[in-house]
Amino acid sequence: MPEPRWLTDAEMHTWLGYRRMRTLLDLQLTRDLGADSGLSDADYDVLTTVSEAPGRQLRLGELAGALRWSASRLSHQVTRMQQRGLVARAGSPDDGRSATVLLTEHGWATVQAAAVHHVASVRRHFIDVLNEQDVAALGRITDKVLAHLSEVTAPTPPRRRVS
Amino acid sequence: MPEPRWLTDAEMHTWLGYRRMRTLLDLQLTRDLGADSGLSDADYDVLTTVSEAPGRQLRLGELAGALRWSASRLSHQVTRMQQRGLVARAGSPDDGRSATVLLTEHGWATVQAAAVHHVASVRRHFIDVLNEQDVAALGRITDKVLAHLSEVTAPTPPRRRVS
DNA sequence: TCGACGAGTTTGACATGTCAAACAGATCTC
DNA sequence: GAGATCTGTTTGACATGTCAAACTCGTCGA
Numbered sequence: 001m002p003e004p005r006w007l008t009d010a011e012m013h014t015w016l017g018y019r020r021m022r023t024l025l026d027l028q029l030t031r032d033l034g035a036d037s038g039l040s041d042a043d044y045d046v047l048t049t050v051s052e053a054p055g056r057q058l059r060l061g062e063l064a065g066a067l068r069w070s071a072s073r074l075s076h077q078v079t080r081m082q083q084r085g086l087v088a089r090a091g092s093p094d095d096g097r098s099a100t101v102l103l104t105e106h107g108w109a110t111v112q113a114a115a116v117h118h119v120a121s122v123r124r125h126f127i128d129v130l131n132e133q134d135v136a137a138l139g140r141i142t143d144k145v146l147a148h149l150s151e152v153t154a155p156t157p158p159r160r161r162v163s
Numbered sequence: 164m165p166e167p168r169w170l171t172d173a174e175m176h177t178w179l180g181y182r183r184m185r186t187l188l189d190l191q192l193t194r195d196l197g198a199d200s201g202l203s204d205a206d207y208d209v210l211t212t213v214s215e216a217p218g219r220q221l222r223l224g225e226l227a228g229a230l231r232w233s234a235s236r237l238s239h240q241v242t243r244m245q246q247r248g249l250v251a252r253a254g255s256p257d258d259g260r261s262a263t264v265l266l267t268e269h270g271w272a273t274v275q276a277a278a279v280h281h282v283a284s285v286r287r288h289f290i291d292v293l294n295e296q297d298v299a300a301l302g303r304i305t306d307k308v309l310a311h312l313s314e315v316t317a318p319t320p321p322r323r324r325v326s
Numbered sequence: 327t328c329g330a331c332g333a334g335t336t337t338g339a340c341a342t343g344t345c346a347a348a349c350a351g352a353t354c355t356c
Numbered sequence: 357g358a359g360a361t362c363t364g365t366t367t368g369a370c371a372t373g374t375c376a377a378a379c380t381c382g383t384c385g386a
Contacts, residue, residue: 004279011290014298017305018289022185023231024312042342061364068186073343075366080342097351097364116167126181127174129311130304135177137300141293142180148292149187205372224334236373238336243372260334260381 025125032121037114042077044118047086047111050103057102059092086110188288195284200277205240207281210249210274213264220265222255249273 007015026041033039039047049066050058058066064074078101081087086107092098103111127135170178189204196202202210212229213221221229227237241264244250249270255261266274290298 004282005286006282007285007290010295010298010302014302014305015285015290017302017309021305021308021312022189024316025308026185027231028312028315040342059364068190070344071365072345072367076342079366095352095364099365119167119169122170122178123168125311125315126308127170127178129307132173134300134304134307135173137297138304139173139177139180141297141301142177142184144292144297145184145188145289146180149184149191149288152191152288153187203372222334233374234335235337235375239372242336258334258382262335 028125029118029121032125033114033118036117036121037110039110039114043081043086044111044114046074046077046081046101047103047107048115050087050101051108051111055102056108057090057100060099060101063101081107191288192281192284195288196277196281199280199284200273202273202277206244206249207274207277209237209240209244209264210266210270211278213250213266214271214274218265219271220253220263223262223264226264244270 030041033041033044037044045067046063049063050056053062060074060078061071063069064071067074069077078087078089082089085104087101088104090100090102092100130138193204196204196207200207208230209226212226213219216225223234223237223241226232227234230237232240241250241252245252248267250264251267253263253265255263293301
């Protein structure tokens, strides 16, 4: 096994900083979300994604895809949110297998109020801490990393084979 | 409730980009770590932190603090890692309450091999995707956010009171 | 030295996430 | 048109994280 290229000091600083920021920023935003709106991150992600869908409803499979969740995780989560009256399930007329999640009145009111607090929280702890150049630079950085990752995890890398 | 300052397009792009990068990058690194070394993120964090401590051992409380974990979470995690032979527990001679985690031979060998793969994974999916300016810029950005967060979550904001 | 309190850790009950198996309705094929 | 198979979803068992209570030893003050 060849000796790996270890990280330089600058690289290590950035990597550790990123990891620490990820941990603490998530923690803070999650705390705010719970305190302000009584929602978990998972709750909020489901509510916002469904609320942006046409007709404020979405098939489970599409929702799972958008959130990058497993079907099973989503099913459990929706069951719990259903019990709290935030969402409801409905069958589909054209395809008997598929199920649809839709927001209840309560869910809709909840997500609207939550969004107001959440955007304030994101500004307070993240966006407003940075200047315009920082925001632009970070945007470029995430674009690069995401472009790389979508290559790596591409469905099936087209593989040529002799006819 | 006042209308909040919503995010501008650039801010939204950066925020969503950050969130997606966080999700996908973590996922990829976790996958690599599991495939290369059979470890979870939690395992790896415990092993590396203990391995860097003097004498390759650490009191549970200090380890929990370093990882920003609850005492309970760490206790459960250590129990499981103990069952797999990666770490061991030992009491402290000077303080009967405190317990110490230390690496077994197997744990030490495992973390050394894992680190080699892990740094390669971090380079491949993150550091090497960026150029020097990006790395520097991201370092400054995380510094700013972390400085803000450490203020916000400061132990007890010194509050003046009339004598 | 005794009892109250505090610190460090563990435990148990419960919430949430993952994995594989089960299910039920669509679709394909002969 | 009757399997066989595929797709979308659910279920159940188990792994992991959280919270509060319990436990154990140390420390302090009368």
